Amino acid sequence: MELKELIKRHNLRPTSNRLEVLKFYRKAGKAVSHGELDAELGEQFDRITLYRTLKAFEDAGILHKVYDEKGIVRYSMCSHDCDNTQHQDNHIHFHCTSCEATFCIENVEIPQVQIPQNLIVESRYMVINGTCNNCKRA
Amino acid sequence: MELKELIKRHNLRPTSNRLEVLKFYRKAGKAVSHGELDAELGEQFDRITLYRTLKAFEDAGILHKVYDEKGIVRYSMCSHDCDNTQHQDNHIHFHCTSCEATFCIENVEIPQVQIPQNLIVESRYMVINGTCNNCKRA
């Protein structure tokens, strides 16, 4: 199994819990909240364990946090070379206001902006709200 | 008092609670969370009333919500012609990672971006993290 390798490469133990969680995230193809994860795997694993799994994956650079405009926390697979020392997820996120799906726009960097005051920029975060492909035709 | 007028123009009753809250927001010059508001006015007004005041001001177009990258909810004065039908707060927000202050960059619009998929864009949200003027020299 490839997921096991991915977990090991990030210095975590590939437990059944972690394998199932990661399988779910990979399959989802979008950002998933703890609540949605719990709805899927809550019978099998404890609510708190799922919280800790998400935290562990985030720290390890396997998942990254995604916020929509209402502050809802979701997680999504890291694509590149994130690890426990650094995340590299500075891409745009899209949030569908119809179905509430949120996902990464991997290949679009967040544009730089000229801000007038003498402020030091460290990072940028950007969410685009709109209608996704599925909801458009419906 | 000018604040009274502002509240009335948005079809709300200018109670002492609302006047004090609005005075605080105007003075603050930055985004303020419910907790910070409660720390200032909690002796005088009920915690829940403050929640409802913020909600009422938001619905009326007097305040708008601001989220930082950690999902913390703050509110800030609306500058333009927001009302109960529409908000017009599509500017960038700046969050200082040192002092946690968050404020509006009123005069900088959020840049448009070309997203590849056929997604319908409705609005954009952007937060810049960095170091503010005060913290820079410290």
Add this chain to the structure above:
DNA sequence: TTGCAAATGCAACAGTATTGCAAATAATTC
């Protein structure tokens, strides 16, 4: 296979926010 470190489950707790309802207050009508 034994020993140790990491991971899990359960219980308790913390922080933030919402809802129902009765009392208080503001605006409107007389």
Add this chain to the structure above:
DNA sequence: GAATTATTTGCAATACTGTTGCATTTGCAA
């Protein structure tokens, strides 16, 4: 100005999200 009506407020209860402590289980390496 007093009576009537609608809005606002305070308090209690509740919900939701997330964290922490601790005993038990599991994975891994010696």
